[in-house]
Amino acid sequence: MIAMNLATVTLITIVMAALPALSRPTLPFGVRLPAERASDPVIIAERRVYARLVVAAGVVAAALSFEVLAVVALVPVDLLLFYRAHRRVARAKQDGRWQAGHRQRVTVDTSFRTDPVRIPWRWALPALAVLLSTAALGWSRYGGLPATLPAFRGYGVDPARRVATTAPSAFEPVFLQAAITVLTLALMLVILRARPDLDAARPRGSARRYRTYLRGIAVLSLLAAACLNLGLLISALQLWGVVEPSGGWRVATYLPLAALVVGALAWERRVGSAGHRLPALPGEEREDSGVVQRDDDRHWFLAGMVYVNRRDPALLVHARIGHTWTLNLGHPVAWVIVALLVGLILLALTGVVDLPMRESAF
Known part of the structure; x- marks a missing residue:
């Protein structure tokens, strides 16, 4: 411990x-x-x-x-x-x-609407391939499984605890893989069409960098889904008795995630948030519109983690920290989403809705 x-x-x-x-x-x-x-x-x-x-x-x-x-x-x-x-x-x-002394403006690039960055579907193939392989293996093993299975813990199993063998308990790794893949694709659809965060001082260069940044985020997210699915496949092998649970397999479960972290750090070092580390192309080195980005600190709270602006029609905006997006809590739809999440939590706490329980997903 x-x-x-x-x-x-x-x-x-x-x-x-x-x-x-x-x-x-x-x-x-x-x-x-x-x-x-x-x-x-x-x-x-x-x-x-x-x-x-x-x-x-x-x-x-x-x-x-x-x-x-x-x-x-x-x-x-x-x-x-x-x-x-x-x-x-x-x-x-x-x-x-x-x-003081700066002209403050915002910049808009309508091409992000007319020609948005699209999901790089070929990078979704690894996650789909791992998902289908796991489902096929589980289908072939299901008829020969024992009456009980070791408790599935997301990333690994607990051999000391046994649960009855049913379709939901046996195929739980496959269900999680499917959920990860679908949610990743859905999230990419939303993020790739969110309002771009451009620099009014360098509108042309920042727009190009942001496009490159979005493509990288999409590829990295899809590879993250593949790595998560691969870890779940290794857990499924232990669940279905293909391999015996051991410390070595426990380590192997996390190796895809370790590779993902290393790749993400290398990508961050080269690209940076919103692509600010990408080198300028010829003609962009001295780009200067003569204005600075509008000071919108009054709309950001908790050190730039929460955004509230009733006049901003954007529902999803790029956060000020890292490679994340956040809801505009000044948008009515955002409050509907928050209300639904709070309602689900309250229903779960009062026992009206039973959510899946697990001591640790990892």
């Missing part, structure tokens, strides 16, 4: 320390800045202080790793440190009047 807690603390500390690097230079800690302020001494100092505080929190949590509460508390502590840096940068921006 202590070793697992230490590994968790290490992972959380690495991710949180790297969080500022996942944002664009003009959005440090979720604060919108003009490009010339991206390397301001205040920003550099806050990055250093934040990194040191996150590491210090990780060291304390590691020293107390025998207490699960210390590990659980690490994430909210790191988020509070991020919010602290956000407030300090926002205060420096306000006190220094960094936006």
Whole structure:
């Protein structure tokens, strides 16, 4: 348990320390800045202080790793440190009047509507191939399965616990693979048609980079579905008795995810959020429209994690941190979605709806 807690603390500390690097230079800690302020001494100092505080929190949590509460508390502590840096940068921006003297605009590229980035369907083939292979293998093994099966835990099985052999229990890995594949494709359809996040200072270059970025997100997401499906296939082999559950197979289950993380980090290093790290093409090096991106900090809350703008017709917008999108909570449809999710949770808590229960998916 202590070793697992230490590994968790290490992972959380690495991710949180790297969080500022996942944002664009003009959005440090979720604060919108003009490009010339991206390397301001205040920003550099806050990055250093934040990194040191996150590491210090990780060291304390590691020293107390025998207490699960210390590990659980690490994430909210790191988020509070991020919010602290956000407030300090926002205060420096306000006190220094960094936006004064700039013409603020937004840019729109209608080609994202007339010629949107499309799903790269060939990259969906690995996930579909793994799904179909697992279903075919399960179908061939189903008639010869014993009366009970080891408890399926998503990524791995628990041989000490047995459940009755039924079609739902035997084919649970296949159902999860199908859900992952369908949800990934549906999510890509929504994201690829969400409003692009372009830079008014460099409209042409940012639009090209954003297209490249979206294609990369789509490919990476489909490969993520394939890696998740492959891990579930390895779990299914143990569930159906093709191989005996062991520590080696447990490690093998996570190898596709490890490869995915390495690939995602390499992609992030080359592309960056919204494609800001991509090199400029000839003719884009000196692109300058003479304006800066409109300051919309007043619509972002919780250090750039929550967006609320009633005048914005977009339902889904690119978040200010990492490679994520978030709902515009000023949009009526967003509140319908939130209400449905809250309603489902309340029904589950009151026992009206029985949701699948599992101690750990991993």
